Amino acid sequence: MWQPKLMSSLDASQTSAISRLFSSAVFREMAKRGRSATFARLFAQCGIEGACPANATVGEGFDRAFAVLKKAGLRDEYIYRAAVTHKILLGKHSLNTACMLTEFRAGKSKADLVILNGTATVFEIKSERDSLARLANQVENYKKVFAAVNVIASEAHVGGVLATVSDDVGVMCLSRRYSISTIRDASDRPDRISPVIVFESLRSGEARNILRKLGVHVPDVPNTMMHVAMREAFSHLEPIALHRAMVDVLKGTRNLAPLGRLVDRLPPSLHAAALSIQVRPREHEHLVQAVSTPLPSAMLWA
Numbered sequence: 001m002w003q004p005k006l007m008s009s010l011d012a013s014q015t016s017a018i019s020r021l022f023s024s025a026v027f028r029e030m031a032k033r034g035r036s037a038t039f040a041r042l043f044a045q046c047g048i049e050g051a052c053p054a055n056a057t058v059g060e061g062f063d064r065a066f067a068v069l070k071k072a073g074l075r076d077e078y079i080y081r082a083a084v085t086h087k088i089l090l091g092k093h094s095l096n097t098a099c100m101l102t103e104f105r106a107g108k109s110k111a112d113l114v115i116l117n118g119t120a121t122v123f124e125i126k127s128e129r130d131s132l133a134r135l136a137n138q139v140e141n142y143k144k145v146f147a148a149v150n151v152i153a154s155e156a157h158v159g160g161v162l163a164t165v166s167d168d169v170g171v172m173c174l175s176r177r178y179s180i181s182t183i184r185d186a187s188d189r190p191d192r193i194s195p196v197i198v199f200e201s202l203r204s205g206e207a208r209n210i211l212r213k214l215g216v217h218v219p220d221v222p223n224t225m226m227h228v229a230m231r232e233a234f235s236h237l238e239p240i241a242l243h244r245a246m247v248d249v250l251k252g253t254r255n256l257a258p259l260g261r262l263v264d265r266l267p268p269s270l271h272a273a274a275l276s277i278q279v280r281p282r283e284h285e286h287l288v289q290a291v292s293t294p295l296p297s298a299m300l301w302a
Contacts, residue, residue, distance in 0.1 A: 010047060015074055017045035018065045022078045024277045027270070030290035031279035039290075040302035049295070058298045059267035059291035066269035072154070072176040073128055077112065080125040080152055080174055082272040084113050087180050090271070093117055095260045099251045102276040105201045107141035109134075114146060116251050119188055120243065122146040123172075126153040132160045139165050144197040147190040147243055158183060190243035198246060199234035206249050207234070213245045266291055 010018075020026070021042050029036040043049060043061060052064050070079045081102070089100050093115070101114040106122070113123040122142045126132060135151065142149045150170035151161050158173050162183070165171070170186025199207055207230050211218050214237065219229035234242070256275055262284045263274050270291070279287070290298075 010068065010074075014045060014047045015069075017042045018048070018069050018074075019076045019078070021046070021062065021065050022069075022269070022273060024273075027273045027277045027287075028279060031283040031287050034286035034289045035293070035298070035301045036290065037302045040299050043295075044299065044302070049299070052295055054296075056295045057291060058293045058295060059270070061295050061298075062269045062291065063267045070178055075127050075154065075174070076129055077125050077127055078272065080127050081113060081276065082269070083174050083178065083180055084115075084123050084152065085272040085275060086268070088123075089115055089275070095257045095263070095275075099254050099256055100275055101250070101254055106145040107197050107200075109138045109141040111142060111146070116247050116254075118247075119148060119190065120146045120247050120250075121148040121150060121186065124149070124151045126151060126157045126161060128154045128156060130157070132157060132164055135161065135164050139169055141197075143189070143192055144194040145201055147188050147193070148186040150186050152180065190240045193239045193243055195234045195237040195239060195242050196231060198242060199231055202246075203253070204230075206253055209249045209253075210242065210245045213249060214241060262287065 021039065026036050026039050026042070029038055039058070043065070046065060048064055048068060049061075052061055056064075066079075066082070069075065085100065089098060098115055098117040101116070102112065104111045104114050111122045112125040115121050115123070122145075124135070124138055124142065126135065139149055139151070148170065149168075150172055151165060152172040152174060153161050155173055155175065158171065161171050167184075168187035168189060169184075171183040173181050173183055175181060202210070204226070208218050211230075211233060216233055216237070219226065219233060221229045258281070259274060263271050265288045266274055274287075
């Protein structure tokens with residue numbers, strides 16, 4: 001049986017170990033090898049092995065660790081990413097109609113999460129462990145690339161967020177009960193994006209596809225001159241039309257629908273990881289094999 005008292009007795013090193021369980025390093029190691037020595041080492045450090053049933057699998061171990069980490073005060077960025085994944089991407093949309101980007105470049109910032117549906121909406125995460133020092137600058141960068149900007153924060157940060165960002169920025173809160181509430185809706189403003197900043201955020205092939213979609217001739221110049229020529233072409237694009245084309249193209253190039261079967265076979269705590277950490281399709285079976293492994297056997301991976 002799950003032991004709630006364990007959650008309040010964790011020290012800093014145990015909390016750190018739980019956070020690192022959900023790192024890209026562990027996920028990719030399981031995908032590559034069907035096992036992860038790093039998982040075994042970190043899970044042993046967590047202090048939650050005794051709270052798992054004797055017949056628990058690795059997947060159930062991840063879910064137990066997630067249940068501890070999502071307690072208010074311990075939450076890190078991954079918990080917020082998982083909340084947006086479950087409650088917005090998969091809760092309000094689907095992998096067939098919407099797409100999610102992570103760590104997407106926007107000016108001098110990187111967006112934590114972007115959901116592409118009818119528009120492009122960015123979610124900047126400010127967890128209990130984060131500072132608001134860079135928030136104003138991050139938001140201004142996001143406005144140059146995305147139509148709608150949201151900040152999703154802990155209850156303790158909501159007041160500071162409202163005092164920092166302008167009225168057109170949405171503010172959301174991840175409550176102590178792990179529900180997302182909207183404090184203020186974001187304005188949808190594709191007219192304010194900067195075509196040049198959008199260009200700098202894209203892959204070369206995506207930029208070409210956007211120009212073609214808008215009926216703009218792709219510059220026929222040597223590769224050494226292509227970046228400058230494409231940048232110039234983007235500088236003349238109309239923001240609203242560009243934004244619409246960007247959403248359409250990125251939904252195609254960053255399509256997550258093929259990951260639907262993998263997500264269905266992984267524990268809920270790893271859904272956000274599966275949709276944000278790239279692994280080869282042929283490694284999906286390794287992941288499923290790893291999470292299906294009995295915990296006692298997995299602890300020998302180390």
